[in-house]
Amino acid sequence: MTQTGFVQLLDLAAGVVLVTSFTALWLRRLSTVVRVVALQGVAVGLVALVIGIHSHETELVAISPIVVILRGIVLPGMINRAIRSGAEHREVESLINIPASLLAASGLTLLAYATTRAVVALSPSPQVQAIPIGIAVGLIGVLMVATRRKAVLQIIGVLMLDNGIALVTFLATSGVPLAVELGIAFDVLLAMFILQLLTTRIRTKFGGTDLDQLRELHD
Amino acid sequence: MSVSGIAVALLQVALTIAVAPVLVGLMRKIRARLEGRIGPPISQPWRDLRKLLGKQRLVSANTGWVFSLAPLVLIASAALVAAIVPFLSTRSALDQVGDLFAVVYLLLLGTVFLSLAGLDAGTAFGGMGASRAMTITAIAEPTVLVAIFALSVSSGSSNLGAIVSSTLANPSTAASPQSLLAFAALAVVTIAETGRLPVDNPSAHLELTMIHEAMILEYSGPDLALLELAAHLRLVVFLGLLANLFVPWGIATTVQPLHLLGAAAAVLVKITVLAAIIAVVEVFIAKLRLFRVPELLAASFVLAFLAVTVSFFLA
Amino acid sequence: MQAGLVALSGVCVALALAPTVLAEPLERATTVVSGIADGAPITTDGVYLQLSGIQAGLSPLLLATGLAVMMIAALAVVRRSRVRRTTRGIPAWGCGRTVQTARMxxxxxxxxxxxxxxxxxxxxxxxxxxxxxxxxxxxxxxxxxxxxxxxxxxxxxxxxxxxxxxxxxxxxxRRIQNGSIHRYLAYSLFTLIIVLLVSR
Amino acid sequence: MGAVTALALLIPAIVAALVAIFGWRPFTAWLAPVSGLVIIGVGVVLAVHVLDVGPLAAFGGQLRVDALSALMIILIGAVATITTTYAVAYLRTELATGATTPKRARIYGVLVQLTIAAMLVVVTADNLGVVWVAVETTTVATVLLVGHRRDRNSVEASWKYLVLGSIGIATALMGTVLVYFVSRHSGGDPSNALNWSSLVERAPRLDPDALRVSIGLVVLGYGTKAGLAPVHSWLPDVYSQAPAPVAALMAGVVSAMSMYALLRFKVVADLALGAGFVRSLLVAAALFSLVAAASLMVTQRDYKRLLAYSSVEHMGLIALAAAIGSPLAMSAALLHMIGNGLAKSVAFSATGEILFLTGTTRIDGVRGLLRRQPFVGGVFALSLVALLGLPPFSLLASEVAIVRAGLSEGLGWVIAIAITVMLVIFTAVVVHALDMLTGGEVPPVSAPDVHITSLTGRAPFVVGLVAAAAIGVSIWPIERLLHAAALVVAR
Known part of the structure; x- marks a missing residue:
């Protein structure tokens, strides 16, 4: 694995992650958004693989397939099951229109680059220079959660946030200690499972997953 | 609290009790003369008192213990104040016992008990008199306090003896603006508290106008005597206070009998002059409407307040 | 029912006659707050009270006893000179209207x-x-x-x-907490942005 | 000693397993309070050991117990005992009235024990990543507990809790990862770069600018979980919809866990960045919390939400004390955490009983509580007295200490604002409480008149209040521990 090859592959994977987060904001149909996020999960796994191979960290290489399976297949599968169980139409509804959310996303990306300048300056290796992308993806995830009306889209937003953090973890410190890594993965899985469970409960109790109905608990 | 001190005090009380009715008799005589009447002899008040003491005591139906206690409290407070006020000597025995505030509040104690007694009988007149008296006292009280405060500030202490001796020591303060203003304020309050003409007509029994008389309407016999004597005593005490605080010359600064005699004469002259002035003034002015009195007392409060401000700035 | 009233007035009278009882604890309290305490404001030798600031003396005890003595003396004078028994229960003066009702x-x-x-x-x-x-x-x-x-x-x-x-x-x-999750998420997002800007 | 800490962690796990296997039966139900008492015992043993010997590492260096951890274990044990004892009576009433099924009661028992186990991991883990995982586990477990009642409102509350909680906790994870990155690049052994003890050693060598961003994220993340404004919005919904024992557990100690994690990070930040940065963040959060709590309590209509905002207020106070940072302020903060934990758990448990009695959570639906149910009314009133910071409870002592520390550290204006806002809160709470406790006509009782008469049912309330009062009167029993713990986190 030559150095330039590694840098190109790394930038490709990181680029894919960022682009997928923008397209997730841009798309209208729910099922394609899920597929895009699945692709993003796979890209994060690839980043882990590439870094693992390059810096000969067997532990990281071993983890990357788990990441790919978890973030690429298992979690999106859960989200799909949450969508399928609902009969309502599969359109993306949002508080702010698409161009505005894309504009906001780019603003957040700029913010991510601005705030992590000091972090990148600490040790400017190719992985570290890609950290702002991870944080940008995280912020875009938060934006998606904050602006989407449907429960399922909020789950996707949370998943994107976790993908962003996973990316930051692999780029910054080529993975946290194994115990912590597994703990985080397990917790994300659990959180996703409960979110999906709650979505079905909301559908049964409120008749639909539109979150504007959830306004009964107020002061 | 030497024995001689107590003796002087008792002498002072006896003297004032003896003088008070005679003084009122003199004031009535002066008014009569000015109004072209001969008027009753000067000793008439004493005769009235002796007559009343001999009369039967009648207590009306629904009166409580306040009714029978009030006369005693009134005469006791007046007499005690007479003992404290430095008529004869600046270093009287009771100098440390009561200061100016004690004197004022003893007199106030008397007024309060008198109005309570008025209410106690439960008659309409008693209530009316009491409520009017309290209205006037409520407005006059701040004036007294502020005026005294002005006096005690300039002399550095609120003890009567100290004030008198400080005025004696440097006579210029007697003529200073704050003591003049304080004198004027206290004069108005004296007229209000003792129920003289502009505020309340002492000799009138017309229900609409009377304040002091209404409160003692229910009393008879010895109680009435005590109340009358107390009223006279309060008048003398107020006049004595006015005289000695602002015109202290002639007061004895030691306790020898000779000096005391001279002091007694001096204070008698001063009080008689003041009483005469009041009597003459009473002939020429009419009684104020009840709700004009507060304006008069407000004016006196302003005078007292000026006295304090002046005493702070000039002192 | 008057027990409360009597008790309170009793305390007032007691305090009036012997204010120095409270003087010492009050003074200890004021010394805690620096800057206020200026020695003992009230000094007493049991009977006389001396105010430290101005040169004035007072003796509530003696005043009270003097008052009592004078009252007893007046009572003695009045009782000695009384000729006939006191008659009670005669109607109060109603200016001619004999029926005195409580409403008046x-x-x-x-x-x-x-x-x-x-x-x-x-x-x-x-x-x-x-x-x-x-x-x-x-x-x-x-x-x-x-x-x-x-x-x-x-x-x-x-x-x-x-x-x-x-x-x-x-x-x-109430509008802060109006129940809409998007409002809460907006709070989180803005706070996140502000914290990032602040800690740059 | 390592075995003792391991025991502390295993006990709740074993009890959880037993409840999972045998279900919520009388004998398994009573296991939970016993485990709480054992935890207190372990906490005391560890405290004594730590005070004599100093921090001890266990479980291969992964776990580290110092004075602060021991104090926290005792707090967790105390609140756990109170809430699980009440939970026995609570669930018995719910099972009797058919509000819940044995299956759900079993899940309830398991989840509560898992939460307690996770909290113990939070306070004993040395690796800050493990701390994060444990805090996340408490979130996940409590989300399911909040959904215990399965009605519309509790679903809405759980959804908001999980979404807002996930975002908050993810921010904290991002911050933790960046701290890990900064500490790996400051020299030293990369293997324990995320361990708190090693972080404290290498703090001066950490790069300030890079660390400032990560600490900002961490403070925001754990602040959300602790319920500091302006990211507190999930708290009132969750505390008002969760079953009373769960709300008591969460208000008492789960929010304190995030504050504990925040304090750990604050030590590192203060050494590396100086006190200014974290202090300004915490002061802002504290003032926000106090003002938000006061504004929302003034015309509050729901007594559970009233207590929830009281939690926001007390968390704000603890954040204020942490912001001041001096040893006195830190011991005040920890004492306040304990006082708040005890009083809050009793208060929320009492609301459970009030809900059974009156069937409504609205303040104007509850009248004449002291007359109708003297015990519950009395306990509720006393817990509010404690929360208002009146003697003899310990919250008064801690609040006075916070004020004194604030004044001596030159934060006079912050203290002034805090006190005025707390006056508003005091009047608001008193007005609402008096409506409930006294008051004239008694609305018709819709819920069945089921109330705790048994001694075991009443014990947790009394024990909680007595403990809070005892600490308030004389903090002798935990004074040395409190002082040592304060020194761990003070500047």
Missing amino acids: EYTATSFAEPLQRVFDDVLHPEIDVDVDHHTESRHYVQAIRYRLHTRDAFEHRLYLPLLAVARRWGDGA
Whole structure:
């Protein structure tokens, strides 16, 4: 694995992650958004693989397939099951229109680059220079959660946030200690499972997953 | 609290009790003369008192213990104040016992008990008199306090003896603006508290106008005597206070009998002059409407307040 | 029922006669707060009170005893000179109207009426008088009801407006927590952005 | 000693397993309070050991117990005992009235024990990543507990809790990862770069600018979980919809866990960045919390939400004390955490009983509580007295200490604002409480008149209040521990 090859592959994977987060904001149909996020999960796994191979960290290489399976297949599968169980139409509804959310996303990306300048300056290796992308993806995830009306889209937003953090973890410190890594993965899985469970409960109790109905608990 | 001190005090009380009715008799005589009447002899008040003491005591139906206690409290407070006020000597025995505030509040104690007694009988007149008296006292009280405060500030202490001796020591303060203003304020309050003409007509029994008389309407016999004597005593005490605080010359600064005699004469002259002035003034002015009195007392409060401000700035 | 009243007045009298009982603990309390304590404000030798600031003395004990002695003396004079027994229970003077009913007595309102009239532009009393005339002729009055109500200045001008402001503020603040999850997420997002900007 | 800490962690796990196997039966139900008492015992043993010997590492260096951890274990044990004892009576009433099924009661028992186990991991883990995982586990477990009642409102509350909680906790994870990155690049052994003890050693060598961003994220993340404004919005919904024992557990100690994690990070930040940065963040959060709590309590209509905002207020106070940072302020903060934990758990448990009695959570639906149910009314009143910071409870002592520390550290204006806002809160709570406790006509009782008469049912309330009062009167029993713990986190 030559150095330039590694840098190109790394930038490709990181680029894919960022682009997928923008397209997730841009798309209208729910099922394609899920597929895009699945692709993003796979890209994060690839980043882990590439870094693992390059810096000969067997532990990281071993983890990357788990990441790919978890973030690429298992979690999106859960989200799909949450969508399928609902009969309502599969359109993306949002508080702010698409161009505005894309504009906001780019603003957040700029913010991510601005705030992590000091972090990148600490040790400017190719992985570290890609950290702002991870944080940008995280912020875009938060934006998606904050602006989407449907429960399922909020789950996707949370998943994107976790993908962003996973990316930051692999780029910054080529993975946290194994115990912590597994703990985080397990917790994300659990959180996703409960979110999906709650979505079905909301559908049964409120008749639909539109979150504007959830306004009964107020002061 | 030497024995001689107590003796002087008792002498002072006896003297004032003896003088008070005679003084009122003199004031009535002066008014009569000015109004072209001969008027009753000067000793008439004493005769009235002796007559009343001999009369039967009648207590009306629904009166409580306040009714029978009030006369005693009134005469006791007046007499005690007479003992404290430095008529004869600046270093009287009771100098440390009561200061100016004690004197004022003893007199106030008397007024309060008198109005309570008025209410106690439960008659309409008693209530009316009491409520009017309290209205006037409520407005006059701040004036007294502020005026005294002005006096005690300039002399550095609120003890009567100290004030008198400080005025004696440097006579210029007697003529200073704050003591003049304080004198004027206290004069108005004296007229209000003792129920003289502009505020309340002492000799009138017309229900609409009377304040002091209404409160003692229910009393008879010895109680009435005590109340009358107390009223006279309060008048003398107020006049004595006015005289000695602002015109202290002639007061004895030691306790020898000779000096005391001279002091007694001096204070008698001063009080008689003041009483005469009041009597003459009473002939020429009419009684104020009840709700004009507060304006008069407000004016006196302003005078007292000026006295304090002046005493702070000039002192 | 009067036990409370008697107890409290008893305490007042006791304190009046011997204020120095409280002087010492009060002084210890004030010394804790620096800058206020200036030695013992009230010194006493049991009978006389000496104020440290101004050169004035007072002796409440002696004043009280003097008063009592004078009262007893007056009582003695009056009792000695009394010739006949006191007769009680005679009707009070009603200016010719012999039937004295309780309704003719002064009530608290009527007692305070002159004073209230003197201070009326401070108290702003609400007075309403309604007179029932006799049915036959308007000149004779059957009953007069005089009601006077003074509003408490502080409550009316200070506390009530304050409470109104608090209630309006509380109702306004309800919008913070109006139940919409998007509003809460907006809070989180903006706070995140602000923290990132602040800690750059 | 390592075995003792391991025991502390295993006990709740074993009890959880037993409840999972045998279900919520009388004998398994009573296991939970016993485990709480054992935890307190372990906490005391560890405290004594730590005070004599100093921090001890266990479980291969992964776990580290110092004075602060021991104090926290005792707090967790105390609140756990109170809430699980009440939970026995609570669930018995719910099972009796058919509000819940044995299956759900079993899940309830398991989840509560898992939460307690996770909290113990939070306070004993040395690796800050493990701390994060444990805090996340408490979130996940409590989300399911909040959904215990399965009605519309509790679903809405759980959804908001999980979404807002996930975002908050993810921010904290991002911050933790960046701290890990900064500490790996400051020299030293990369293997324990995320361990708190090693972080404290290498703090001066950490790069300030890079660390500032990560600490900002961490403070925001754990602040959300602790319920500091302006990211507190999930708290009132969750505390008002969760079953009373769960709300008591969460208000008492789960929010304190995030504050504990925040304090750990604050030590590192203060050494590396100086006190200014974290202090300004915490002061802002504290003032926000106090003002938000006051504004929302003034015209509050729901007594559970009233207590929830009281939690926001007390968390704000603890954040204020942490912001001041001096040893006195830190011991005040920890004492306040304990006082708040005890009083809050009793208060929320009492609301459970009030809900059974009156069937409504609205303040104007509850009248004459002291007359109708003297015990519950009395306990509720006393817990509010404690929360208002009146003697003899310990919250008064801690609040006075916070004020004194604030004044001596030159934060006079912050203290002034805080006190005025707390006055507003005091009046608001008193007004609402008096409506409930006294008051004239008694609305018709819709819920069945089931109330705790048994001694075991009443014990947790009394024990909680007595403990809070005992600490308030004389903090002798935990004074040395409190002082040592304060020194761990003070500047």
